[in-house]
Amino acid sequence: MVNVYQVPENEIRKIKTYIPGFDEISRGGLPINRSTLVSGSSGCGKTIFATQFLVNGIRYENENAVFVTFEETPDSIKKNMLSFGWDIDKYEKENKFIFIHASVRKQEETIGEYNLSGLITRIEQAIKKINAKRVAIDSLGSLLFQYNNDKIIRRELFILSDKLKDLGVTIVMTAERIQEYGEISRYGIEEFVADNVIILRNTLEEEKRRRTIEILKYRGAFHQKGEYPFTILPQKGIIGTALTTIDINQPVCQ
Amino acid sequence: MIIAINEKSDKMQIKYIFKLYIYGHTLECESAIKSLNDIGQNELNGNYDLEVIDIKEMPEKAKQAKLVTIPTLIREHPEPVRRLIGDLKDREKVLFALDIPS
Numbered sequence: 001m002v003n004v005y006q007v008p009e010n011e012i013r014k015i016k017t018y019i020p021g022f023d024e025i026s027r028g029g030l031p032i033n034r035s036t037l038v039s040g041s042s043g044c045g046k047t048i049f050a051t052q053f054l055v056n057g058i059r060y061e062n063e064n065a066v067f068v069t070f071e072e073t074p075d076s077i078k079k080n081m082l083s084f085g086w087d088i089d090k091y092e093k094e095n096k097f098i099f100i101h102a103s104v105r106k107q108e109e110t111i112g113e114y115n116l117s118g119l120i121t122r123i124e125q126a127i128k129k130i131n132a133k134r135v136a137i138d139s140l141g142s143l144l145f146q147y148n149n150d151k152i153i154r155r156e157l158f159i160l161s162d163k164l165k166d167l168g169v170t171i172v173m174t175a176e177r178i179q180e181y182g183e184i185s186r187y188g189i190e191e192f193v194a195d196n197v198i199i200l201r202n203t204l205e206e207e208k209r210r211r212t213i214e215i216l217k218y219r220g221a222f223h224q225k226g227e228y229p230f231t232i233l234p235q236k237g238i239i240g241t242a243l244t245t246i247d248i249n250q251p252v253c254q
Numbered sequence: 255m256i257i258a259i260n261e262k263s264d265k266m267q268i269k270y271i272f273k274l275y276i277y278g279h280t281l282e283c284e285s286a287i288k289s290l291n292d293i294g295q296n297e298l299n300g301n302y303d304l305e306v307i308d309i310k311e312m313p314e315k316a317k318q319a320k321l322v323t324i325p326t327l328i329r330e331h332p333e334p335v336r337r338l339i340g341d342l343k344d345r346e347k348v349l350f351a352l353d354i355p356s
Contacts, residue, residue, distance in 0.1 A: 109336075109338050111340040111347045112343045113340060115282065117278075118324045119323075122316045
């Protein structure tokens with residue numbers, strides 16, 4: 001794809017997502033080496049967005065990926081993503097993709113203060129092992145729910161973000177919301193640990209499903225404002241549907 | 255025949271095997287180590303093994319043990335295997351969680 005936008009000298013550089021329509025409205029993709037929160041209600045497509053960002057990095061930029069999941073198992077994610085034509089199993093075998101499954105522990109008692117350096121170490125090790133450039137964390141809500149200690153989790157998320165940025169990766173973190181228009185995230189913390197915030201919406205208007213993406217804030221970088229419609233298609237993933245004449249001649253990513 | 259069973263001394267014969275995962279020697283980690291050694295000496299009469307694994311030195315262990323939080327204590331013996339997380343400062347809670355009579 002051709003970058004048709006003039007980027008000012010002091011603007012933060014961006015990394016392409018290759019998600020049709022998104023790189024246009026974001027004027028280049030996601031701010032590189034920063035963390036972006038993708039928040040949305042259940043079923044809005046945030047896990048798909050995060051996965052598509054990672055998979056496209058492997059396909060088009062030869063950039064490896066690490067996916068941190070809490071509730072959903074790697075097998076379940078792989079199975080779901082196969083319908084978009086993304087063979088993550090193959091990428092795992094080729095050492096281009098690593099899953100970290102920080103599963104919920106039912107029988108684990110908490111006594112006193114703790115930190116998340118166990119998880120952070122695992123993520124760092126995985127990134128170093130395959131020289132990953134793109135990381136997804138799905139979802140912050142699961143982490144906040146399981147550990148039920150806002151102060152500790154918030155502190156640890158800042159530490160995690162700093163360490164990952166030191167490793168030169170770009171991070172997508174997903175978060176849940178309860179309403180389509182209202183609070184950015186369920187716990188009200190998630191947006192504060194990220195540099196950038198994107199909202200995915202999934203509304204039903206007069207029996208028609210309307211999916212939109214909105215870049216709420218990009219710290220230190222330009223982006224188009226407002227909501228843009230998209231759809232989710234089998235064998236494709238997320239596709240923005242309001243492409244301007246500039247982009248109509250662009251090839252659709254396979 | 256009357257057989258006297260001293261439940262407390264029975265427990266004393268069992269050897270407790272602990273693995274404590276830490277990350278560097280922070281206050282939380284030092285607290286957990288101290289707490290366990292205190293319990294081991296006083297409640298378990300020295301019948302315990304404490305292996306301290308620092309994942310700052312050996313990061314690959316974090317993946318092996320599927321760690322998220324630090325400190326993490328795993329009681330491998332006696333069974334059932336129990337996992338506790340935190341600085342373990344509250345001695346009574348630790349004893350209760352590990353089924354050790356005080």
